[in-house]
Amino acid sequence: xxILHYWGATxxxxxxxxxxxxxxxxxxxxxxxxxxxxxRTPLGLRSGAGAIDPDPAKLVQIMxxxxxxxxxxxxxxxxxxxxxxxxxGLAGTSLGAIVSALVSGIDSRVASGAYLLGGAEIAHVxxxxxxxxxxxxxxxxxxxxxxxxxxxxxxxEPANHLRxxxxxxxxxxxxxxxxxxxxxxxxxxxxxxxxxxVIWLETGHFGGFLIEKQVHQEIAKFFAASETGAxxxxxxxxxAPTLRLGFEANAESGIQIVAGVDVWRSNARGDGFASIxxxxxxxxxxxxxxxxxxxxxx
Numbered sequence: 001x002x003i004l005h006y007w008g009a010t011x012x013x014x015x016x017x018x019x020x021x022x023x024x025x026x027x028x029x030x031x032x033x034x035x036x037x038x039x040r041t042p043l044g045l046r047s048g049a050g051a052i053d054p055d056p057a058k059l060v061q062i063m064x065x066x067x068x069x070x071x072x073x074x075x076x077x078x079x080x081x082x083x084x085x086x087x088x089g090l091a092g093t094s095l096g097a098i099v100s101a102l103v104s105g106i107d108s109r110v111a112s113g114a115y116l117l118g119g120a121e122i123a124h125v126x127x128x129x130x131x132x133x134x135x136x137x138x139x140x141x142x143x144x145x146x147x148x149x150x151x152x153x154x155x156x157e158p159a160n161h162l163r164x165x166x167x168x169x170x171x172x173x174x175x176x177x178x179x180x181x182x183x184x185x186x187x188x189x190x191x192x193x194x195x196x197x198v199i200w201l202e203t204g205h206f207g208g209f210l211i212e213k214q215v216h217q218e219i220a221k222f223f224a225a226s227e228t229g230a231x232x233x234x235x236x237x238x239x240a241p242t243l244r245l246g247f248e249a250n251a252e253s254g255i256q257i258v259a260g261v262d263v264w265r266s267n268a269r270g271d272g273f274a275s276i277x278x279x280x281x282x283x284x285x286x287x288x289x290x291x292x293x294x295x296x297x298x
Contacts, residue, residue, distance in 0.1 A: 001089035001223060002073050003031045004096030006117075007131075008048035009038065014212065018091065021220040027227060028083050032073050034099065035065050051095065052126070054138035056152035063102065063156040070103045087111045087227050090167075091219055094118060094181060094205070098125070098158065101189055104170070105161025112169040112226040114219045117178065117205055119185025120159040120192050123150040130179040162192035170196035171222045171234065173208075173215060177242070177270075180205035197222065197234040207243050214238050244275055246294075248286070256280050 001022065003015045012031050019029035033040050036051040053059045070090070078085040089112040092100035097118020104110045119125060126132050126139075127146040139149065154160060170193045174186035190198055199218065201208055208215060215238060225232035242262040249255045258277040266272030270290065277284045288298020 001027060001029050001091060001112075002070060002077075003029055004034060004070070004090070004092035004099055005031070005037065006094035006096055007051060008046075010047050012038070014093065014209075017212065018216045018219060021216045022223060025220050025224040027089075027220070027223055030073060030077060032069060034096065035062055035069070052132055052135050054135045054142070054144075056139075056144065056149060060153060060156050063099065066099045067103050067106060067156075070099065071107055074107065074109055085109075089113060089223055089226065091223070092116065092118060098122065098181075101158035101192075102156060102161060104167050105158055105163075105165050105192075108165060110167050112171075112223060113167045114171040114173070114222055115189060116173045116215065116219070117175055117181055117186075117208065118172075118189060119174075119181045120157065120162070120188040121150075121185045122153050122157055124188075125181055125185050128182050159188055159192040162189075166193050169222075169226045169232075170194075171198075171219065171232075172196045173199045173201065173218075175201045175203050175205055175208060177203060177207075178205045197232060199234050199236075199238060201238060203242050210243075211238055242270060242273075244277070248277070248279065248284075253279070253281055258284070258286075260284075260286070 003018055005012060005015050015031045019031060022029045034051065036049065037047050041047045042050065051062060053062060074088055077083050088109045090100040090104060090110055091114040093116045097115040100113055101115055101118060101120060104113045123146055126136060126149060172186065172190050174183060176183060190196055218234065222232045245259045247255055248258045256279050258279045260275045260277030262273050262275050264274040272289045274287045277286050286298050288296045291297045
C-alpha cells in the first residue's frame with residue numbers, strides 16, 4: 001500500500017510509524033513524497049510551500065501531478081515480485097488524505113483506502129481552513145470566490161470521481177473540532193464514499209498526534225481485515241485530549257500567549273471546560289465556557 005503525508009511535512013516520521021504498524025501485520029508499505037515537499041521542495045522554499053497555489057489552474061496541475069505520481073508508484077509496486085499487488089491500498093493524512101481520495105476515485109486498482117483528517121469539497125476547505133490564509137487572500141485579490149473556485153477545481157474534486165468509482169472498503173477518521181479541514185468537508189467525503197467505517201475524534205486537527213499510535217493501530221487493523229476479506233468494525237471513538245493555543249487576557253497579567261490541554265469538559269462540545277495552561281508566568285488552571293467560536297470566558 002501507499003502512504004501519503006500531510007501538507008508541510010518536514011520529515012516522514014509519522015508515515016514510517018504507520019508503515020511499521022502495517023509491516024507487523026504482514027502488509028508492505030511505500031511512503032511517497034508529494035510535490036513541493038521534502039526532497040521535492042524547490043531550492044529556497046520550505047517544504048510544502050507552493051503545494052497550495054493561489055492560481056486555481058496551477059493548483060489543478062499540482063494535484064494532477066500528485067495523482068500521476070501515486071499511479072506511477074502503483075505501477076512500480078506491480079513490477080516488483082516481492083509485493084502482492086492484487087490488493088492495493090492508500091492511506092493519507094490531511095492533504096495526503098485528499099490526494100488519496102482523489103486517486104481512489106480515479107484508479108480502479110485501489111481496493112481499500114484510509115483517509116485521516118481529510119475531506120472532499122476542496123473549494124470549501126480552501127475557503128474556510130484556518131491554515132490556508134495567505135493563499136486564500138491572494139485568491140480574493142485576484143477576484144476568485146468560493147463559488148468560482150468550486151468550478152475551477154471540478155476536475156480534481158474527489159467527490160466528483162468517488163460518486164462513480166470508490167474503493168471496496170474505506171475508513172475515514174475525522175476530527176469533530178477541526179478548523180484546518182472543516183468537518184463539513186469530512187462529512188462530504190463520507191457521503192461520497194458511500195458506506196465507510198468512520199471514527200470521529202473529539203479534538204481538532206492537531207490533537208490526534210497525542211493518540212497517533214492508537215490511530216495507526218486501527219488503520220493497520222482495517223487494512224489487515226481488507227487483505228483477508230475479514231470484517232472490520234471501527235470503534236465508536238478514540239479518546240483524544242483537546243489542545244488549546246491562544247491569547248489570554250486578564251487584569252493581573254494583561255495579554256499573554258498560552259497553550260494547554262483540557263482536563264475536564266462538560267459535554268462533547270466542550271461548552272464548559274477546565275484546562276491546564278502553560279504561560280510565560282508559569283502554569284495556570286483555567287475553568288470557563290465557550291462564549292462564541294474562538295472566544296472563551298472564565
